[in-house]
Amino acid sequence: MNIPGIRKAVCKMRPYEPGKTIEEVRRDLGLENIIKLGSNENPYGPFPASIEAMKREMASGNRYPDIAFEEIKGLLAQRHNLKPENIALSHGAEGMLQSITKAFIEEKDEVIIPSVTYKLYEELSKLMGAEIVRTPMKDNAVDLSAVGKAVTEKTKLIWLCNPNNPTGTHFNHDELVSLLKDLPEKTWVILDEAYAEFCPKDELPDRSKLIYEGENIISVRTFSKAYGLAGLRLGYGAARPEVIRAIDTVSEPFNANRLAIAAGIAVLRDGQESYTKALETIINDRKRMEEKLHGMGCNVTPSSTNFVFFETPYDCDYLSKQLLQRGIIVRPCSIWGCNNAIRVTVGTSEEVDEFLKVIKDILNNATDA
Ligand SMILES: Cc1ncc(COP(=O)(O)O)c(C=O)c1O
Numbered sequence: 001m002n003i004p005g006i007r008k009a010v011c012k013m014r015p016y017e018p019g020k021t022i023e024e025v026r027r028d029l030g031l032e033n034i035i036k037l038g039s040n041e042n043p044y045g046p047f048p049a050s051i052e053a054m055k056r057e058m059a060s061g062n063r064y065p066d067i068a069f070e071e072i073k074g075l076l077a078q079r080h081n082l083k084p085e086n087i088a089l090s091h092g093a094e095g096m097l098q099s100i101t102k103a104f105i106e107e108k109d110e111v112i113i114p115s116v117t118y119k120l121y122e123e124l125s126k127l128m129g130a131e132i133v134r135t136p137m138k139d140n141a142v143d144l145s146a147v148g149k150a151v152t153e154k155t156k157l158i159w160l161c162n163p164n165n166p167t168g169t170h171f172n173h174d175e176l177v178s179l180l181k182d183l184p185e186k187t188w189v190i191l192d193e194a195y196a197e198f199c200p201k202d203e204l205p206d207r208s209k210l211i212y213e214g215e216n217i218i219s220v221r222t223f224s225k226a227y228g229l230a231g232l233r234l235g236y237g238a239a240r241p242e243v244i245r246a247i248d249t250v251s252e253p254f255n256a257n258r259l260a261i262a263a264g265i266a267v268l269r270d271g272q273e274s275y276t277k278a279l280e281t282i283i284n285d286r287k288r289m290e291e292k293l294h295g296m297g298c299n300v301t302p303s304s305t306n307f308v309f310f311e312t313p314y315d316c317d318y319l320s321k322q323l324l325q326r327g328i329i330v331r332p333c334s335i336w337g338c339n340n341a342i343r344v345t346v347g348t349s350e351e352v353d354e355f356l357k358v359i360k361d362i363l364n365n366a367t368d369a
Contacts, residue, residue: 009127016120020329031327035354037345038329040165040195040307044278044348045228046263053266054259065258072261075268076236081208085241088248089256093194093222093235097124100157100190100218100237102250105130109156114142116167116336118192121159130156140301140309141169144179153184161192163199166333166343168303176205180215188216197226197279198286199304211240218243223264225306226279232260282306286346292356296363309333311340314366322362328355 019038025031046054073084090096097120105111107129113121115134122132133155135146142164151158158179163170180189196204207219218239224230234256237247267275289308294300299311312319316332316339323330333341346352 009129012126013123016123017335019331020324022329025324025327025329029325029327034327034329035347035351036329037307037347037351037355038331038343039230040225040305040345041230042225042228042278042282042306043351044274044281045230046232047228047267047271047274047278049266049269049271049274050227050229050263053262057258057262060258063258064254065256065261067253069256069261072256072265072268075265079268080238082211082238083241086208086211086238086244088237088239088244088251089261090235090237090251091255091257092224092230092233093192093220094120095233095251095255096220096235096237096247097121097190097192099247099251099255100220101125101128101130103243103246104156104188106156108154110152110154111157111159112147112150112155113159114147114161114164116140116164116333116338117142117159117161118165118194119335121161121190121192125157125159137167140167142171144171144175148179148182151183151187155184155187158183158187158189159192160189161194162204163193163195163304165195165305166307166331166336166338166341167301167309168195168305168307168343169301170199170204170304172203173205173209176210180210180217183216185216188218191217191219193219194222194225195305196221198283198306203304207238211238214240218247223260223267227264227267227275228278229260229263229267232263233257234260234264281349282346285349285352289344289346289352289356293359296360298363307343307345309341309343311338312342312363312366314340314363316340316342319359319362319366322366323355323358326358326362328358330355 022034069089073087077084101124105128111125111130112133222235290300293310301309320332331343
């Protein structure tokens with residue numbers, strides 16, 4: 001990038017590479033029927049309660065939203081054993097991750113990032129001038145003891161995705177507590193829990209307990225995955241009230257829009273039935289995918305999310321291209337250096353059937369080749 005005046009940190013960044021879109025594949029390959037299993041969206045959303053609420057809210061589109069976000073914060077607080085003052089809203093989890101970097105990172109601060117995790121942590125941290133410290137994985141899971149060993153007095157943020165994207169693994173409360181107990185005063189753990197709803201609650205850290213105990217953690221969650229609202233861009237952070245005030249100070253003032261808020265409130269308040277049904281279906285289909293892929297000889301990492309990470313003997317870019325030619329978008333994991341791994345979203349039950357049929361066919365032919 002050679003633009004006079006642009007910040008050096010921007011030149012060092014790589015644009016975020018999202019999964020392929022249906023429109024892109026339709027244009028490039030001229031295919032009609034495309035199954036998108038590359039971005040971990042919820043195929044069953046938005047739920048009817050959200051759609052109805054958005055329709056009603058459209059007429060107020062000329063007005064700014066309630067800047068205090070009172071109703072949605074109240075519902076979230078009630079559901080998650082938090083207080084409204086523990087919550088800050090954002091445009092998707094991404095917006096919250098961005099605000100956190102603005103609030104915390106100074107030039108040359110160190111940030112710790114496990115080597116196979118959500119890509120955005122690195123780019124956002126680099127933009128603020130942070131030095132990136134990578135830690136190794138252990139059996140495709142985040143290795144918290146390696147993370148602990150990498151901590152120095154210069155560590156400002158530790159980025160932990162739990163459950164982890166792209167490998168789907170998770171760690172529990174006690175494992176996190178052992179990391180937290182030896183941290184320097186200025187070191188903060190960012191617990192990105194974008195996929196938390198797909199994992200049994202008692203297997204994840206109890207974030208509200210840790211926040212009330214005064215630990216240096218900020219939990220980040222989203223309505224994009226389990227709640228089926230990825231296109232609406234709604235997320236939030238949870239932390240001690242003084243941290244929430246700092247984050248709100250650096251965020252743009254109206255950092256969630258009316259339609260998203262209405263949809264979010266509706267699914268929390270009235271959408272329980274369809275939300276739970278979708279979640280159950282996705283978790284059952286995930287299990288089915290894991291078993292079938294395992295049966296095809298793939299090395300499958302048990303998932304606590306709405307996607308499955310599996311390894312084959314073949315190059316993942318090659319396999320993904322083969323799938324794409326048959327109209328199925330998945331995420332090859334070569335961008336993480338996992339050249340034999342694919343991350344595939346659990347779509348509808350019919351999409352899962354089709355994916356399993358096509359991958360079996362491709363793997364059989366690849367074996368014969
Ligand atoms: C781990 C993780 N964090 C954050 C995000 C961003 O989510 P949102 O759509 O809420 O910005 C994603 C999206 O895929 C994700 O996988």
